[in-house]
Amino acid sequence: MSEQARRRPHKPYRRPQKDPVRMLAFEALRAVDERDAYANLVLPPLLKKARDGGNFDGRDAALATELVYGTLRRQGTYDAIISACIDRPLREVDPPVLDVLALGAHQLLGTRIPTHAAVSASVELARVVLGDGRAKFVNAVLRKISQQDLDAWVAQVAPPYDQDAEDHLAVVHSHPRWVVSALWDALGGGRAGIEDLLEADNERPEVTLVARPGRSTTEELAAATETLPGRWSPYALRMAEGGEPGAIEAVKDGRAGVQDEGSQLVALALANAPLDGSDARWLDGCAGPGGKAALLAALASERGAALLASEKQPHRARLVERALAGNPGPYQVIAADGTRPPWRPGSFDRVLMDVPCSGLGALRRRPEARWRRRPEDLDGFAPLQRGLLTEALRAVRVGGIVGYATCSPHLAETRVVVDDVLKKVGGAELIDARPLLPGVPALGDGPDIQLWPHLHGTDAMYLALLRRTV
Numbered sequence: 001m002s003e004q005a006r007r008r009p010h011k012p013y014r015r016p017q018k019d020p021v022r023m024l025a026f027e028a029l030r031a032v033d034e035r036d037a038y039a040n041l042v043l044p045p046l047l048k049k050a051r052d053g054g055n056f057d058g059r060d061a062a063l064a065t066e067l068v069y070g071t072l073r074r075q076g077t078y079d080a081i082i083s084a085c086i087d088r089p090l091r092e093v094d095p096p097v098l099d100v101l102a103l104g105a106h107q108l109l110g111t112r113i114p115t116h117a118a119v120s121a122s123v124e125l126a127r128v129v130l131g132d133g134r135a136k137f138v139n140a141v142l143r144k145i146s147q148q149d150l151d152a153w154v155a156q157v158a159p160p161y162d163q164d165a166e167d168h169l170a171v172v173h174s175h176p177r178w179v180v181s182a183l184w185d186a187l188g189g190g191r192a193g194i195e196d197l198l199e200a201d202n203e204r205p206e207v208t209l210v211a212r213p214g215r216s217t218t219e220e221l222a223a224a225t226e227t228l229p230g231r232w233s234p235y236a237l238r239m240a241e242g243g244e245p246g247a248i249e250a251v252k253d254g255r256a257g258v259q260d261e262g263s264q265l266v267a268l269a270l271a272n273a274p275l276d277g278s279d280a281r282w283l284d285g286c287a288g289p290g291g292k293a294a295l296l297a298a299l300a301s302e303r304g305a306a307l308l309a310s311e312k313q314p315h316r317a318r319l320v321e322r323a324l325a326g327n328p329g330p331y332q333v334i335a336a337d338g339t340r341p342p343w344r345p346g347s348f349d350r351v352l353m354d355v356p357c358s359g360l361g362a363l364r365r366r367p368e369a370r371w372r373r374r375p376e377d378l379d380g381f382a383p384l385q386r387g388l389l390t391e392a393l394r395a396v397r398v399g400g401i402v403g404y405a406t407c408s409p410h411l412a413e414t415r416v417v418v419d420d421v422l423k424k425v426g427g428a429e430l431i432d433a434r435p436l437l438p439g440v441p442a443l444g445d446g447p448d449i450q451l452w453p454h455l456h457g458t459d460a461m462y463l464a465l466l467r468r469t470v
Helices: 003-007 020-035 039-052 058-073 075-084 095-110 115-129 132-145 150-157 165-173 177-187 191-201 218-224 249-253 261-272 291-303 314-324 377-395 415-425
Strands: 207-211 236-239 256-258 281-284 306-311 331-335 348-354 396-406 428-431 462-468
Touching: 020 039, 020 058, 020 095, 020 115, 039 058, 058 075, 058 095, 075 095, 075 132, 075 150, 075 165, 095 115, 095 132, 095 150, 115 132, 150 165, 165 177, 165 191, 177 191, 207 218, 207 261, 218 236, 218 249, 236 261, 249 256, 256 291, 261 291, 261 348, 261 396, 261 462, 281 291, 291 306, 291 314, 291 331, 291 348, 306 314, 314 331, 348 377, 377 396, 377 415, 415 428, 415 462
Parallel strands: 281 306, 281 348, 306 331, 348 396
Antiparallel strands: 207 236, 207 256, 396 462, 428 462
16 A cells, blocks of 8 residues: 555545435335335325424425326336446346436436436435445446436437337336237327327326215315316316315315316216116215215215115225215115125116226326236236126116226226127117216217326226116
């Protein structure tokens, strides 16, 4: 060792500093990865705990939320970019390291955080959660990423559209290739439409409120918080600036709720379908967690009808009970399997079956679902969806109406199910649902309805209305 080196003062070790915002974001991403948790369920309690600690304000909460959801929405794109910056397959990188890298990539490419701050904060996070050795790896990768903006990286890592259109869209818009293909099949049309849809999936959805008729009004909600009118539902208000819906008195009391406008429209279309004869008994056969059931119960109450809300899972049935508590009209909540129902055939005038599905229609709200689902999952849902629709047609009286709904636009979960059951069971006919949603544009050729995030600002809800004929 040279004399000069011996004289150079030794630099003391600096302990890494914990950044509460990025620590919280990392913790949420690890829960999504390790426990198959959903960010919209994991994040609120983490934010509440941080706020209760007294060192976390509204701006911190907003940044943490953006980091989590932004990273999850763009995960596929960021993975492709990270892969181009390392010398090993992505699968050989430990998942916690990938989470730190993805958080860093989002700060560099998807936010206005200055480059130096994004890199240094991510490296500091890596030192805390990964150790100094792997933090050096994170630093090297993020410095490579910082050399180009998002557009330049996408141009480098995405295959050309004219060589592989679906793979190009998958990388550019951060969706698995099979999801791109399924959405494109359901949407039809050319490149512009599918790109608009995929872009809409990556936008932060507005919080939409529902004023349950007879229990609250849109005027009451508008007076309680800053809102915009709903686009289509007369009971909807949009919290365009965000905010805490749980702080609104009517929401606390259950007289109003948080409900996507597409979900409201499904309930309204079923309730407004023309009906000859009695209209006294309604059924929600897959009622959990209770949003549609609460709206249906309120609408039924105004007509003197009673709602039976059935949910197979007891814990979800309790959520339905909570959502319906205080409804002025008669209702009942039970825990029952809709494929083996306890009610007699022909017992109801109106039936809603909002069946379990892949959830591909709600990727704005649950961005992680696009990476969690697999094409083979649809095979698992298929028998259940057909069984529930078959029992719904048995449950309704002759002349009564069944609404078959899914929060998925995948053809295998929508039109294919309806067509198969009509062929097998018979005794029912499709009725045109489009006139039941006056003012709502771009509802397609009918008779069923498919809503879209890019066309309607809603989740991609599907609805077919069937009338029992014999």
